[in-house]
Amino acid sequence: MDTDDAIESLSALAHPGRLAVFRLLVQAGTEGMPAGEIARAFNTPANTMSTQLAILTRAGLIRSRRASRSVIYSADYGEVAGLLGFLMQDCCQGRPEVCAPVLQAASCCAPNTTAKETTS
Amino acid sequence: MDTDDAIESLSALAHPGRLAVFRLLVQAGTEGMPAGEIARAFNTPANTMSTQLAILTRAGLIRSRRASRSVIYSADYGEVAGLLGFLMQDCCQGRPEVCAPVLQAASCCAPNTTAKETTS
DNA sequence: GCCAAATTTCTACGAACGTGGAAATATGGA
DNA sequence: TCCATATTTCCACGTTCGTAGAAATTTGGC
Known part of the structure; x- marks a missing residue:
């Protein structure tokens, strides 16, 4: 992308x-x-x-x-995955908590994860 | 959103x-x-x-x-998180593996997850 | 081959967008 | 207050986008 x-x-x-x-x-x-x-x-x-x-x-x-x-x-x-990766490239230089909301939004249907409802 | x-x-x-x-x-x-x-x-x-x-x-x-x-x-x-949630709403009705790539893309900097490099 | 159904391509017109010059507005220093 | 710096608003021009009528194309049935 x-x-x-x-x-x-x-x-x-x-x-x-x-x-x-x-x-x-x-x-x-x-x-x-x-x-x-x-x-x-x-x-x-x-x-x-x-x-x-x-x-x-x-x-x-x-x-x-x-x-x-x-x-x-x-x-x-x-394509959405690629777009997301492009947008958020290098989003968290040392501070993972900064872009955590994005990860949450993507885990709507995580196979192994408990989907949390934190739609900001 | x-x-x-x-x-x-x-x-x-x-x-x-x-x-x-x-x-x-x-x-x-x-x-x-x-x-x-x-x-x-x-x-x-x-x-x-x-x-x-x-x-x-x-x-x-x-x-x-x-x-x-x-x-x-x-x-x-x-805002990106909200946008992603809106785009992928109800993306995986029963089949979580379908939208798994998106989850992968978002886990660039996951705090608790092993970030896999599967940029499609 | 001929016809109907499904979809696409061609086309043109009005609407919305992108750009940057000029002027206006805010902020801080003396 | 007066000036320089930083940013924004106003405005107008050219360009790009959105829409749908008409015609062309593809597919399947007979």
Whole structure:
């Protein structure tokens, strides 16, 4: 993840419609959702939604696969991880407690950790 | 953190100059850095930098405090935490391993955890 | 091959953003 | 009070973004 990648991802998410789409796909999980169904979920014309999905895809935030006539989109969690790492790079030079809140926010679904509810 | 807050934070960061400023302040820690020094660090006119700092401040990503003639800016890590929580809300309905990469990325400086280097 | 369904590409217009000059405002020293 | 320093606000220009109509493309059924 370099600056250009980060800008592309952040710009893609900095739009109410696209942000909503991405969050919907995050919740949809690996199974994903067809383009038409996404467009219908937000009452958006198919061509407009196609543009938004293309922008999210170019940013690496979502992936697509074809299933017969439909194109299924799904979230790519790795891109968020990369973005977070880029943003918080060298955040805690000797003082781990400084960026502890971020760690807490990420542990929503930790496999081995007790998820604390400290959403500041 | 609601949608509007998230959009404001993401928009603020979706700009090469502001992203660089925020990352600089993340690394500067709680001590922070005066506006003039930040402007000089990027060879940016003071008024332009002032505008960028104002945008980051309005988004809640940085704070400012006055120290005599200077205004010191510093990063607000909590906003990143909130943003991350908002993005990944309900990311792992029953399948914690799905969004594990994000947790890994956040554990750069975990106080109690062994930081693994799996930057995807 | 022909038609319908699903999605994408092309295009253009209005809206929002980024930049920095000039002027205004705050702070501290003499 | 007067001046220098530090930062911010005002403003206007050019550039980029968002949207959706129309047309093109891909896929599957018959």
